[in-house]
Amino acid sequence: MAKIVAGIATSHVPAIGVAMDKGNTATPYWEPLFRGYGPAREWLAKLKPDAAIIVFNDHASAFSLQLIPTFTIGVAERFPIADEGFGPRPVPEVRGYPDLAWHLAESLILDEFDMTIANEMPVDHGLTVPLSVTCGQPAQWPFPVIPLCVNVVQYPPPTGMRCFKLGRAIRRIVGEFAGDARVVIYGTGGMSHQLQGERAGLINRKFDTDFMDGLTRDPAALTRITHTEYMREAGSEGVEMVMWHVMRGALEDDVTEVYRHYHVPASNTAAGLIILENGSGA
Amino acid sequence: MAKIVAGIATSHVPAIGVAMDKGNTATPYWEPLFRGYGPAREWLAKLKPDAAIIVFNDHASAFSLQLIPTFTIGVAERFPIADEGFGPRPVPEVRGYPDLAWHLAESLILDEFDMTIANEMPVDHGLTVPLSVTCGQPAQWPFPVIPLCVNVVQYPPPTGMRCFKLGRAIRRIVGEFAGDARVVIYGTGGMSHQLQGERAGLINRKFDTDFMDGLTRDPAALTRITHTEYMREAGSEGVEMVMWHVMRGALEDDVTEVYRHYHVPASNTAAGLIILENGSGA
Amino acid sequence: MSTPPDYESIPGTYVYDARRGRQGYQLNMFCMSLNKPENRARFKADPAAYLDGFSLSAEQRRTVLERDWLGMLRVGGNIYYTIKIAFCDGLTFQDVAGMMSGVPKDVYAKMMLAGGRSPDGNRFKPAPGGTDHG
Amino acid sequence: MSTPPDYESIPGTYVYDARRGRQGYQLNMFCMSLNKPENRARFKADPAAYLDGFSLSAEQRRTVLERDWLGMLRVGGNIYYTIKIAFCDGLTFQDVAGMMSGVPKDVYAKMMLAGGRSPDGNRFKPAPGGTDHG
Ligand SMILES: [Fe+3]
Ligand SMILES: [Fe+3]
Numbered sequence: 089m090a091k092i093v094a095g096i097a098t099s100h101v102p103a104i105g106v107a108m109d110k111g112n113t114a115t116p117y118w119e120p121l122f123r124g125y126g127p128a129r130e131w132l133a134k135l136k137p138d139a140a141i142i143v144f145n146d147h148a149s150a151f152s153l154q155l156i157p158t159f160t161i162g163v164a165e166r167f168p169i170a171d172e173g174f175g176p177r178p179v180p181e182v183r184g185y186p187d188l189a190w191h192l193a194e195s196l197i198l199d200e201f202d203m204t205i206a207n208e209m210p211v212d213h214g215l216t217v218p219l220s221v222t223c224g225q226p227a228q229w230p231f232p233v234i235p236l237c238v239n240v241v242q243y244p245p246p247t248g249m250r251c252f253k254l255g256r257a258i259r260r261i262v263g264e265f266a267g268d269a270r271v272v273i274y275g276t277g278g279m280s281h282q283l284q285g286e287r288a289g290l291i292n293r294k295f296d297t298d299f300m301d302g303l304t305r306d307p308a309a310l311t312r313i314t315h316t317e318y319m320r321e322a323g324s325e326g327v328e329m330v331m332w333h334v335m336r337g338a339l340e341d342d343v344t345e346v347y348r349h350y351h352v353p354a355s356n357t358a359a360g361l362i363i364l365e366n367g368s369g370a
Numbered sequence: 371m372a373k374i375v376a377g378i379a380t381s382h383v384p385a386i387g388v389a390m391d392k393g394n395t396a397t398p399y400w401e402p403l404f405r406g407y408g409p410a411r412e413w414l415a416k417l418k419p420d421a422a423i424i425v426f427n428d429h430a431s432a433f434s435l436q437l438i439p440t441f442t443i444g445v446a447e448r449f450p451i452a453d454e455g456f457g458p459r460p461v462p463e464v465r466g467y468p469d470l471a472w473h474l475a476e477s478l479i480l481d482e483f484d485m486t487i488a489n490e491m492p493v494d495h496g497l498t499v500p501l502s503v504t505c506g507q508p509a510q511w512p513f514p515v516i517p518l519c520v521n522v523v524q525y526p527p528p529t530g531m532r533c534f535k536l537g538r539a540i541r542r543i544v545g546e547f548a549g550d551a552r553v554v555i556y557g558t559g560g561m562s563h564q565l566q567g568e569r570a571g572l573i574n575r576k577f578d579t580d581f582m583d584g585l586t587r588d589p590a591a592l593t594r595i596t597h598t599e600y601m602r603e604a605g606s607e608g609v610e611m612v613m614w615h616v617m618r619g620a621l622e623d624d625v626t627e628v629y630r631h632y633h634v635p636a637s638n639t640a641a642g643l644i645i646l647e648n649g650s651g652a
Numbered sequence: 653m654s655t656p657p658d659y660e661s662i663p664g665t666y667v668y669d670a671r672r673g674r675q676g677y678q679l680n681m682f683c684m685s686l687n688k689p690e691n692r693a694r695f696k697a698d699p700a701a702y703l704d705g706f707s708l709s710a711e712q713r714r715t716v717l718e719r720d721w722l723g724m725l726r727v728g729g730n731i732y733y734t735i736k737i738a739f740c741d742g743l744t745f746q747d748v749a750g751m752m753s754g755v756p757k758d759v760y761a762k763m764m765l766a767g768g769r770s771p772d773g774n775r776f777k778p779a780p781g782g783t784d785h786g
Numbered sequence: 787m788s789t790p791p792d793y794e795s796i797p798g799t800y801v802y803d804a805r806r807g808r809q810g811y812q813l814n815m816f817c818m819s820l821n822k823p824e825n826r827a828r829f830k831a832d833p834a835a836y837l838d839g840f841s842l843s844a845e846q847r848r849t850v851l852e853r854d855w856l857g858m859l860r861v862g863g864n865i866y867y868t869i870k871i872a873f874c875d876g877l878t879f880q881d882v883a884g885m886m887s888g889v890p891k892d893v894y895a896k897m898m899l900a901g902g903r904s905p906d907g908n909r910f911k912p913a914p915g916g917t918d919h920g
Pocket of ligand 2: 427496
């Protein structure tokens with residue numbers, strides 16, 4: 089049976105992708121951030137997962153306001169890199185995993201998750217920056233990806249609780265999939281950031297730290313954070329953190345934090361990364 | 371407070387719309403069907419609802435396989451008539467009801483329904499035929515409409531139980547809406563029909579009759595019908611009947627059947643219509 | 653994923669599930685393009701040239717050009733999509749249903765007027781694994 | 787619907803909710819069109835003519851032509867959309883954030899390097915109805 093073996097959560101700041109694409113990762117501004125990504129890359133290279141589920145949000149790239157799905161699962165063979173307004177990122181196309189993606193789509197719908205199924209979907213920095221951060225700059229991404237896109241652009245996004253329940257269902261459904269694929273799940277977005285308005289630039293280190301602490305110890309408590317609390321405490325775009333709950337829900341109740349990195353600033357954002365493995369550790 | 375005052379379920383066979391648009395409703399083939407629609411029109415004209423929620427499915431008109439949402443709610447000011455492949459039906463454009471539609475969209479998502487929000491959506495016979503059947507051929511439709519589109523084209527559609535729960539949530543959320551709008555809800559599609567394959571033309575009068583009986587008496591039992599049972603017993607396209615559960619869920623537990631009409635055939639389909647009012651009757 | 657879905661036991665029925673969704677995507681997206689009148693005109697004027705704009709398999713292409721309605725379903729066609737080809741030909745759902753079930757138009761029409769195809773004897777494939785208790 | 791949503795108490799923040807979704811639809815769909823390089827070229831070449839292709843209000847049009855980033859939010863702009871105008875100008879998210887918060891670029895950059903804007907004092911609007919307990 090297939091299995092979700094670990095989870096990663098990471099911010100997906102577009103400027104991080106630009107820094108990599110332009111070769112600026114060693115500048116004084118970026119070096120401290122990228123230094124912290126090294127251990128995550130080593131961990132992932134050692135884990136060698138067979139596939140990844142990447143929970144992310146689209147930023148007016150694949151979806152416009154014409155049609156705003158809450159949860160979209162990509163079932164295609166490949167996902168092209170989106171042009172978000174300044175040309176597509178120079179990174180490899182993303183290979184899909186239709187067998188598992190369709191299995192998830194079908195089972196989730198029968199399990200009362202009202203998924204949107206995407207047979208075509210360009211993917212933007214929300215998905216590609218986490219790949220870059222954790223895989224570097226290979227000629228091909230090392231594993232196929234199932235994109236799971238969450239609306240956070242039009243209020244309201246799904247609640248943290250709903251996202252957590254989606255993760256729980258994903259855990260079970262992946263476990264029912266024939267074969268022995270070892271799957272890693274990414275939660276992306278966050279941490280605290282506000283891109284808009286007079287309050288732009290808000291960063292709440294304490295909120296972010298408590299959130300990362302809680303993710304291991306008491307994820308159920310975290311699911312009770314309301315949208316207004318995210319926006320008030322962690323900035324209007326900090327609400328992207330709901331996507332981390334999908335990742336956490338897909339892991340076992342007991343997890344071990346194996347790595348954490350937190351750096352301010354990445355452009356307007358507090359960049360966080362955390363790695364969780366199933367089980368309460370050695 | 372606004373309120374859902376009654377529910378109608380009706381088949382939405384495209385040929386019924388064509389018969390009306392071409393003025394063929396008095397032919398020997400069509401007369402028995404349309405005779406039965408008369409009392410429904412009179413009932414609705416007397417009810418004079420302020421608005422309608424119409425649960426329907428799109429038939430490769432607004433949505434292609436590129437992106438397949440399970441539940442879509444239309445929040446636009448107006449919905450144009452779709453060209454389904456033979457020109458748009460010559461019926462009035464459908465006026466929307468953005469205030470209530472947005473209220474529903476927002477509350478449903480916070481209530482853990484993973485809605486897709488549509489700011490633009492042409493509507494096809496799935497929505498317009500039920501309007502024609504119940505309103506005739508006015509120059510303008512008599513009330514604004516909230517289109518609620520359910521995927522039944524790509525397997526799997528949402529389960530009957532999920533649809534019933536959606537109806538329950540709609541009932542509560544409409545009741546929280548300021549103002550005193552009296553809303554009617556339509557479930558559309560069905561009854562037994564199979565449009566495809568060597569088994570095309572399947573009609574199961576007993577299944578349809580039992581389904582209509584159960585809708586009043588024991589809707590919870592009906593929600594346990596599986597997709598395979600619908601397809602086996604009522605034809606592959608008979609699975610459209612899941613949409614009737616949304617209507618039933620939006621009514622009170624006790625309802626009275628005030629009218630029923632059933633006729634075979636309308637093209638390949640058993641055409642059914644049922645009207646339910648809240649309360650156990652006089 | 654390993655055991656066939658239970659709806660596979662229904663005879664003469666092509667459920668548009670994941671497998672067919674993957675197989676038929678291009679074919680159905682071609683059909684979707686026929687929602688636009690200018691595309692219908694181009695398809696009618698030169699079907700083969702119009703189909704060149706889509707990546708159909710040879711067999712998908714054949715079924716479209718030969719109007720093999722049942723064949724289309726077998727290569728991933730979805731009836732809500734393939735019917736748009738029939739609309740181009742001036743055919744109705746009932747015309748196509750008759751052709752798919754392999755009987756003349758008037759025979760099919762009579763069956764419908766007599767109450768439609770009975771579910772009795774049509775619930776399960778006759779093969780091992782299913783018996784009709786209808 | 788009758789009581790204002792609780793997030794209205796957050797200062798300097800324009801939550802893209804139903805109200806703004808209705809107000810800003812055309813403005814944001816114009817921004818969406820800038821995902822295509824040919825549209826970016828047309829917009830850069832003649833902004834006013836390009837905007838004629840969209841039904842913006844006079845005030846929405848003004849905010850775009852004058853690059854009034856904060857003004858755009860007040861007439862229904864969504865930052866994920868309006869930033870595409872900034873990309874056309876060669877600006878970054880941080881450039882625009884500085885302009886929206888009304889400080890010079892280097893002042894904003896220094897604030898971010900020093901750990902960002904503190905939530906303390908920035909949780910609630912000072913007006914009646916909210917006090918900052920941060
Ligand atoms: Fe983001
Ligand atoms: Fe239908």
